[in-house]
Amino acid sequence: MTVANARDTRSHPRESPAARSAILRIARIEAIRLLRHPVMIGGFLTLALAWLLPTWFGDQAAAYPSMHEVNQSVQLASAFILGGAALIVSHLAVTRATRHGAEALVATLALTRAQRIAAHLLALVPLVPLTGIIVAARVMTIGADPHAVGSVAPHEMAVGPFAVLLLGAVGVLLGSATALTVTGPVTVALLFFATFGSVLFAPANGLRIQALLPVTYDEVFLLPIPSALVDRRDDWHLLYLIAGTALIALAALLASGYRPLWSKVTAFLTAVAVGVVAWIQVKPPDQTVIEARATATSTPASQQVCERRSEITYCAWPEFKPWFDSWDRIARGALTRVPPDVAAQPLAVRQRVNAANPLGLGSGTISKAPVDSWSRDDELAGTPNAVIAETTWGRPEDEFGLASRLAYAVVSGNPPPANIAAVCGAQSLVTLWIAVGASESAKAGLEELRSRGGGGVFMTTAGFGTGVAFTHASFVLLRAMSELPENSTREKVFASWKKLTEPSTTLHQAAEILGIATARIPPVGDSRCQEKE
Amino acid sequence: MLATAVPPDSGRLALLGTEIQTSGERQKVRERLGYLPQRTGLYGNFSVAAFLDYMALLKKIVDREQRRSEVETVLNFVGLDADRNRRIKALSGGMRQRVGLAVALLGDPQFLVLDEPTVALDPEQRLRFRELIANLGERRTVLLSTHQTEDVAHISTHVLAMNHGRIIFDGSPSDLVDLARGRVWQSQSRTDQTLASWRTGAGYYRNVGTPPPGADTVEPTLDDGYILLLDQRPRVGNPV
Numbered sequence: 001m002t003v004a005n006a007r008d009t010r011s012h013p014r015e016s017p018a019a020r021s022a023i024l025r026i027a028r029i030e031a032i033r034l035l036r037h038p039v040m041i042g043g044f045l046t047l048a049l050a051w052l053l054p055t056w057f058g059d060q061a062a063a064y065p066s067m068h069e070v071n072q073s074v075q076l077a078s079a080f081i082l083g084g085a086a087l088i089v090s091h092l093a094v095t096r097a098t099r100h101g102a103e104a105l106v107a108t109l110a111l112t113r114a115q116r117i118a119a120h121l122l123a124l125v126p127l128v129p130l131t132g133i134i135v136a137a138r139v140m141t142i143g144a145d146p147h148a149v150g151s152v153a154p155h156e157m158a159v160g161p162f163a164v165l166l167l168g169a170v171g172v173l174l175g176s177a178t179a180l181t182v183t184g185p186v187t188v189a190l191l192f193f194a195t196f197g198s199v200l201f202a203p204a205n206g207l208r209i210q211a212l213l214p215v216t217y218d219e220v221f222l223l224p225i226p227s228a229l230v231d232r233r234d235d236w237h238l239l240y241l242i243a244g245t246a247l248i249a250l251a252a253l254l255a256s257g258y259r260p261l262w263s264k265v266t267a268f269l270t271a272v273a274v275g276v277v278a279w280i281q282v283k284p285p286d287q288t289v290i291e292a293r294a295t296a297t298s299t300p301a302s303q304q305v306c307e308r309r310s311e312i313t314y315c316a317w318p319e320f321k322p323w324f325d326s327w328d329r330i331a332r333g334a335l336t337r338v339p340p341d342v343a344a345q346p347l348a349v350r351q352r353v354n355a356a357n358p359l360g361l362g363s364g365t366i367s368k369a370p371v372d373s374w375s376r377d378d379e380l381a382g383t384p385n386a387v388i389a390e391t392t393w394g395r396p397e398d399e400f401g402l403a404s405r406l407a408y409a410v411v412s413g414n415p416p417p418a419n420i421a422a423v424c425g426a427q428s429l430v431t432l433w434i435a436v437g438a439s440e441s442a443k444a445g446l447e448e449l450r451s452r453g454g455g456g457v458f459m460t461t462a463g464f465g466t467g468v469a470f471t472h473a474s475f476v477l478l479r480a481m482s483e484l485p486e487n488s489t490r491e492k493v494f495a496s497w498k499k500l501t502e503p504s505t506t507l508h509q510a511a512e513i514l515g516i517a518t519a520r521i522p523p524v525g526d527s528r529c530q531e532k533e
Numbered sequence: 534m535l536a537t538a539v540p541p542d543s544g545r546l547a548l549l550g551t552e553i554q555t556s557g558e559r560q561k562v563r564e565r566l567g568y569l570p571q572r573t574g575l576y577g578n579f580s581v582a583a584f585l586d587y588m589a590l591l592k593k594i595v596d597r598e599q600r601r602s603e604v605e606t607v608l609n610f611v612g613l614d615a616d617r618n619r620r621i622k623a624l625s626g627g628m629r630q631r632v633g634l635a636v637a638l639l640g641d642p643q644f645l646v647l648d649e650p651t652v653a654l655d656p657e658q659r660l661r662f663r664e665l666i667a668n669l670g671e672r673r674t675v676l677l678s679t680h681q682t683e684d685v686a687h688i689s690t691h692v693l694a695m696n697h698g699r700i701i702f703d704g705s706p707s708d709l710v711d712l713a714r715g716r717v718w719q720s721q722s723r724t725d726q727t728l729a730s731w732r733t734g735a736g737y738y739r740n741v742g743t744p745p746p747g748a749d750t751v752e753p754t755l756d757d758g759y760i761l762l763l764d765q766r767p768r769v770g771n772p773v
Contacts, residue, residue, distance in 0.1 A: 022591070025590050025595060026591070029587060029590070096576060100574040102573070104536075105568065105588075105633070105636065108538050108563060108566065109563060109591040109592050110560060110563045111591045112560065
């Protein structure tokens with residue numbers, strides 16, 4: 001006698017109070033079992049580790065967060081880890097009777113299969129407030145940092161919790177199709193690849209097909225873009241998740257044999273709603289957003305606010321204004337290694353970002369810097385040759401990056417280059433020496449970059465191909481220079497500033513001026529600098 | 534079908550005075566029905582008490598006190614009260630079978646369907662189970678579906694024998710035994726024209742059928758009656 005798939009659709013008795021009460025009590029038991037399941041506990045621990053480990057290991061970027069970026073990453077992590085766990089566990093729970101060969105027994109008990117399915121769906125509901133609390137706690141903790149920029153609306157924080165609910169409901173629905181234990185993990189793996197694959201295969205500035213997936217994200221840029229330029233659709237995605245969950249729940253009930261007319265009509269209307277919201281979500285960004293991003297990329301001055309602090313003017317998108325203090329600390333630190341008369345010259349630091357080039361099909365990941373537009377924009381704004389500040393801040397390499405670009409501007413007198421500019425000869429040594437003098441963190445940032453880059457160091461900046469490159473030989477001399485007494489080195493640099501900052505001055509000459517044995521200078525190792533050396 | 538797991542595909546079926554054609558009717562009857570399937574699948578990770586509590590909810594026993602009392606009662610009845618907190622996967626086969634019976638007993642059902650309840654039990658467990666079932670039969674109708682004729686002989690007051698989905702006998706166990714009275718005999722060699730003939734441990738043959746003149750007839754058993762029932766020839770006794 002086979003009873004596992006016994007269904008009867010001929011009549012649907014109204015839920016009795018006893019049945020409703022039983023459903024709620026079973027939902028409570030299943031919710032507790034779900035939360036205590038090793039996979040779910042593993043999910044919570046993984047999430048906690050993913051968030052706490054960087055803090056424990058001193059990730060200073062966490063101290064300068066962009067809140068809309070933070071929200072995205074928090075939603076992604078919570079939805080994937082907890083949602084994936086919920087999918088696996090809810091599938092195991094709903095197929096428990098089948099997997100244990102108990103379907104023959106359970107099918108003859110008073111509660112129908114549809115009522116049991118309803119209990120399993122209700123058991124997922126506590127995950128919403130629980131995930132919501134976790135997400136809100138995480139976002140608010142990060143947002144409490146005085147250097148945090150941007151903001152997150154409550155409904156944007158609800159996306160993750162409802163994605164978890166939807167994925168749990170998917171697990172219940174899958175249970176109607178198959179009781180195979182691997183179903184949950186395989187589905188989670190497929191979702192993982194689909195979600196991250198869509199970063200690469202969604203057309204840049206085109207249809208946002210990734211929004212059709214439960215766990216989604218705004219367009220991805222190399223570096224965070226200002227929140228005003230983000231085409232945020234979390235409100236629509238939240239609606240999509242809620243309607244999608246309702247549709248999946250109805251599908252699970254229909255599959256269990258519960259097919260009164262109202263459920264079919266509601267399922268149809270919900271499917272229509274899901275389709276409409278899906279279309280709204282996948283539409284390409286509005287033209288106004290694309291134009292604003294182009295402006296931000298090429299001529300950002302009109303979107304930014306500036307603040308003059310003695311001889312240095314700092315400009316940034318409004319939400320990044322709290323970072324001026326940190327930038328100023330680095331700039332002041334670097335300028336202590338510049339002769340006072342040079343340091344007194346007006347200087348500008350302007351935030352830039354490549355906002356016109358989201359990752360995806362048809363998009364170059366790194367594009368040439370629009371230096372001509374920048375130059376005109378800076379002239380009009382009264383901040384010529386502005387040094388680039390980025391939309392990320394907090395890591396040692398961020399501090400070294402700003403300090404080295406500022407040092408490059410002071411030493412060479414040049415605006416930011418369109419491509420990677422090789423800094424050669426004595427200029428290379430002095431630029432590095434000024435940059436690492438900005439702060440201990442900047443010094444550590446150089447070491448980090450070197451450990452990743454081998455002999456030399458070059459950096460792209462703000463998501464563009466612009467940047468500066470240093471030779472291995474200049475690092476060796478910098479180390480020798482750091483072994484000399486700071487004050488006497490400073491005096492020598494200040495006294496020979498003109499000679500040391502001339503493009504024609506070689507490393508050998510710089511070494512002689514500074515009193516470093518020239519035998520310690522290795523081959524330059526950069527063809528762009530060979531001729532000059 | 535009698536356990537309401539599958540709807541009847543043809544004909545009419547009534548249980549406990551209720552026609553059970555629709556799912557609503559089956560739902561109603563299930564609240565008064567206990568069922569122990571042949572292969573009792575249990576949730577290994579649950580403790581015995583938690584599993585019974587869960588099953589009680591599936592039987593719509595929603596009041597917490599009533600549920601607790603029901604679980605206590607059935608645990609006591611099947612003798613598992615000391616094992617209430619043990620994980621089901623840690624129980625022996627006989628104990629699991631008793632858990633299955635406890636589930637069937639939740640809600641004090643008026644009608645119990647026990648499908649091969651003593652299969653795979655050792656003799657001691659079987660004896661214990663028979664006693665449990667016999668006790669149950671004192672207060673309610675117990676439908677025991679089994680091929681173990683010894684169980685029938687020890688427990689049942691009424692026997693229905695089915696062959697190819699049709700009832701071919703309706704009577705008491707002694708009526709079934711009486712079917713074979715005078716039709717079972719011993720011989721030194723296998724005899725032709727018997728329904729069944731097998732060599733016993735004592736070295737002679739036991740035969741069921743129409744004995745030859747002067748045959749050494751012996752006391753029949755339920756097995757003998759059952760063998761005769763399956764014969765297509767006209768029967769004695771009260772076959773249906």
